[in-house]
Amino acid sequence: MNVKEIILEMTLEEKAGLCSGSDFWHTKAIERLGVPEVMLSDGPHGLRKQDQSQDNLGINDSIKAICFPAACAIAASFDRELIYDMGKALGEECQHENVSTILGPAVNIKRSPLCGRNFEYFSEDPYLATEMATNHIKGVQSENVGTSMKHFLANNQEHRRMSASSEIDERTLREIYLAAFEGAVKNAKPWTIMCSYNGINGTLASENKKYLTDILRGEWGFEGYVMSDWGAVNDRVKGLEAGLDLEMPGSNGVNDNRIVQAVKEGRLDEKIVDQAVERILNIINRYTKNRKEDAEWDMEAHHDLARKIEGECMVLLKNEGILPLKKGGKIALIGKFAGSPRYQGGGSSHVNSFKIVSALTAAEGIADIIYAQGYEDNQDIINEEMLNRACDVAKNAEVAVVFAGLPDSFESEGYDRIHMSMPNCQNELIKRIAKVQPNTVVVLHNGSPIEMPWADDVKGILEAYLGGQAVGEACVDVLFGDVNPSGKLPETFPRKLQDNPSYLYYGGEGDKSEYREGVFVGYRYYDKKDMDVLFPFGYGLSYTTFDYSNLKLSSKEMKDSDILTVTVDITNTGDKEGKEIVQLYVGAKDSNIIRPLKELRGFEKISLNKGETKNVTFSLSKRAFSYYNTQIHDWYVETGDYQILIGKSSRDIILKDTIHVEALKKLPFKLTVNTTFGDLLERPEAVEELKSLIDIVKVSMEDMTKGKDEENSDAISDDMGNAMLKYMPIRGILSFGGGSITYDEITQIVDDTNKKLYEK
Ligand code: BGC
Numbered sequence: 001m002n003v004k005e006i007i008l009e010m011t012l013e014e015k016a017g018l019c020s021g022s023d024f025w026h027t028k029a030i031e032r033l034g035v036p037e038v039m040l041s042d043g044p045h046g047l048r049k050q051d052q053s054q055d056n057l058g059i060n061d062s063i064k065a066i067c068f069p070a071a072c073a074i075a076a077s078f079d080r081e082l083i084y085d086m087g088k089a090l091g092e093e094c095q096h097e098n099v100s101t102i103l104g105p106a107v108n109i110k111r112s113p114l115c116g117r118n119f120e121y122f123s124e125d126p127y128l129a130t131e132m133a134t135n136h137i138k139g140v141q142s143e144n145v146g147t148s149m150k151h152f153l154a155n156n157q158e159h160r161r162m163s164a165s166s167e168i169d170e171r172t173l174r175e176i177y178l179a180a181f182e183g184a185v186k187n188a189k190p191w192t193i194m195c196s197y198n199g200i201n202g203t204l205a206s207e208n209k210k211y212l213t214d215i216l217r218g219e220w221g222f223e224g225y226v227m228s229d230w231g232a233v234n235d236r237v238k239g240l241e242a243g244l245d246l247e248m249p250g251s252n253g254v255n256d257n258r259i260v261q262a263v264k265e266g267r268l269d270e271k272i273v274d275q276a277v278e279r280i281l282n283i284i285n286r287y288t289k290n291r292k293e294d295a296e297w298d299m300e301a302h303h304d305l306a307r308k309i310e311g312e313c314m315v316l317l318k319n320e321g322i323l324p325l326k327k328g329g330k331i332a333l334i335g336k337f338a339g340s341p342r343y344q345g346g347g348s349s350h351v352n353s354f355k356i357v358s359a360l361t362a363a364e365g366i367a368d369i370i371y372a373q374g375y376e377d378n379q380d381i382i383n384e385e386m387l388n389r390a391c392d393v394a395k396n397a398e399v400a401v402v403f404a405g406l407p408d409s410f411e412s413e414g415y416d417r418i419h420m421s422m423p424n425c426q427n428e429l430i431k432r433i434a435k436v437q438p439n440t441v442v443v444l445h446n447g448s449p450i451e452m453p454w455a456d457d458v459k460g461i462l463e464a465y466l467g468g469q470a471v472g473e474a475c476v477d478v479l480f481g482d483v484n485p486s487g488k489l490p491e492t493f494p495r496k497l498q499d500n501p502s503y504l505y506y507g508g509e510g511d512k513s514e515y516r517e518g519v520f521v522g523y524r525y526y527d528k529k530d531m532d533v534l535f536p537f538g539y540g541l542s543y544t545t546f547d548y549s550n551l552k553l554s555s556k557e558m559k560d561s562d563i564l565t566v567t568v569d570i571t572n573t574g575d576k577e578g579k580e581i582v583q584l585y586v587g588a589k590d591s592n593i594i595r596p597l598k599e600l601r602g603f604e605k606i607s608l609n610k611g612e613t614k615n616v617t618f619s620l621s622k623r624a625f626s627y628y629n630t631q632i633h634d635w636y637v638e639t640g641d642y643q644i645l646i647g648k649s650s651r652d653i654i655l656k657d658t659i660h661v662e663a664l665k666k667l668p669f670k671l672t673v674n675t676t677f678g679d680l681l682e683r684p685e686a687v688e689e690l691k692s693l694i695d696i697v698k699v700s701m702e703d704m705t706k707g708k709d710e711e712n713s714d715a716i717s718d719d720m721g722n723a724m725l726k727y728m729p730i731r732g733i734l735s736f737g738g739g740s741i742t743y744d745e746i747t748q749i750v751d752d753t754n755k756k757l758y759e760k
Contacts, residue, residue: 044104046351073465087139095295101146119447124522130183144290146191165199212243307470324481332397347413405445486579488540524596544574572608678726
């Protein structure tokens with residue numbers, strides 16, 4: 001179809017109509033012009049194609065599909081290829097089902113452990129989030145199926161998600177919340193973006209031109225179309241002008257009419273409608289042109305892929321010589337989740353899995369398995385009978401593996417958690433089992449951090465997250481050593497909820513949610529505060545061990561326009577093949593800016609045979625050293641020394657070196673009468689020009705300190721004198737310069753200096 005020609009043929013009513021869905025899941029067809037309707041479906045980690053038109057919250061069953069590990073899990077793999085493979089498999093399923101766009105990935109930052117949708121989100125770190133999103137998108141789109149990266153922007157809580165405004169300062173938005181989207185938009189070019197329900201600094205995302213157009217398209221080069229989250233439209237005309245192209249699911253024609261009226265009354269330029277129509281048609285065209293009518297997919301093969309992926313996602317948090325388990329031993333599997341795993345979250349991402357394999361089923365024949373349920377997951381009641389039975393079973397085995405975590409009702413779209421605990425009945429079960437069975441391992445199913453009051457009482461902890469429909473098999477693969485665990489935490493597990501930086505303000509007051517912790521999200525905060533955490537960002541164990549050596553930087557000094565190459569050797573020093581996630585953090589030394597101590601700027605996952613060494617290479621450019629400067633509204637590198645830190649986790653840095661980076665551009669500067677003498681003295685070129693003023697101050701300072709010796713030697717210390725001078729604004733000479741200069745003379749010198757030095 002020739003999009004431009006079609007637009008010329010379309011009536012205004014047809015154009016306005018195309019800018020909203022025909023039902024919950026389809027765009028509108030225009031039969032007379034050969035424009036087909038296309039289907040959109042959730043997303044993100046499995047296909048949720050629904051026949052019912054009125055359900056976007058996963059209430060009704062969708063077609064049978066594969067539930068892959070949710071984003072919380074797959075982010076722990078830190079594996080770009082793996083998530084690409086998952087995306088590709090999703091794309092194949094979409095082609096088979098004639099779904100043109102799958103609604104995901106969801107890349108919102110995990111600001112608080114409480115967010116109800118954390119399980120759908122990747123990380124507290126924007127670099128990890130954007131890298132995972134990039135490869136998810138590339139995988140899906142390699143099958144010529146679109147993605148809809150969501151929820152743009154700053155949708156980090158479910159509480160009042162449809163109306164609350166996220167109040168965030170410019171630097172924090174850029175460094176944390178926008179950054180999670182930025183890399184993926186630039187590098188993977190998603191076909192569509194979904195705007196969020198919430199507002200950003202007082203303007204709804206669906207009407208926010210700054211983000212939907214100026215940044216998304218203007219700065220990042222986005223070329224697809226923007227759709228609304230389901231029901232996120234308030235003022236349709238404003239939205240269209242801001243860059244919201246498609247309204248989903250539609251408003252039964254009300255908003256289409258508003259568009260038509262606005263154009264007829266001259267309140268809306270028809271060109272803006274044409275532009276949205278063109279963007280939508282381009283994507284429809286892209287899909288239909290590449291449609292694979294006879295696309296097939298193999299359910300069992302995709303299930304196996306889900307199992308393989310989850311095997312790479314699990315994070316071994318504790319292992320006191322207990323794992324892997326011996327095959328053929330007598331093992332007690334305990335807990336409801338051993339028999340029916342919690343493997344996905346509630347809401348729009350809920351997949352109708354074609355099969356679910358529990359650990360109990362998967363372990364059959366591998367060991368002598370005995371089982372006890374231990375708790376109910378639909379109510380938090382300590383059932384003594386169940387506990388006693390579970391303890392008896394545990395006592396009779398060599399090892400007890402307790403499957404625990406958060407029940408469905410604890411985390412879901414639509415509402416946030418109110419605490420970070422697991423149900424009491426599960427905590428109690430683990431404590432009692434650990435008392436009777438010294439060899440106890442806990443396997444966790446949860447989409448977000450939890451408190452672990454029993455962590456010291458057990459020998460092993462395996463974080464499986466919400467691992468998709470094959471999680472039971474993947475758990476057994478790892479527990480018995482067929483798969484060597486290689487996931488690392490994509491988020492910090494604080495010791496308690498109160499430690500989280502957003503704790504005081506999370507959820508907000510009324511319709512305002514203030515992000516007062518600024519850029520100090522996750523490890524950026526815990527590290528700066530030197531706070532003890534339960535498990536740090538980037539942490540995870542393996543059944544083998546790795547040695548880090550030979551860190552080399554391609555240079556000791558660079559300009560901010562250069563590329564720095566960093567190499568390091570990693571050796572598998574254990575007796576098993578294994579995978580390691582090598583992390584690179586950058587931290588500014590002696591910065592004048594309030595910055596995190598270090599930030600993740602690179603990671604590589606490598607596979608090593610026992611005894612094998614591999615060289616890992618990272619490339620760092622300007623952005624790796626930058627912070628977002630709100631004076632120039634751009635990324636900026638302070639001239640100075642930066643540490644290159646290579647670690648096994650954010651708290652286990654093995655090797656470090658320093659690079660000096662020189663900023664090519666200087667920040668704009670202008671003297672005013674309020675510039676302090678301290679700041680002035682740091683600019684040698686200005687010192688020269690303002691020598692006469694500096695001399696006056698020096699004399700007056702000398703006079704002051706003279707008095708000190710004679711009368712009261714404690715009243716003015718040298719430090720105080722220096723500080724007084726350093727922090728005194730130039731205009732201070734009027735009060736402290738003994739009347740030797742007038743205000744007009746001061747402003748004259750300041751103006752002349754600006755003209756000579758800074759206003760070129
Ligand atoms: C969710 C989106 C989802 C959409 C369609 C909304 O409630 O926030 O993530 O894609 O529904 O189901």
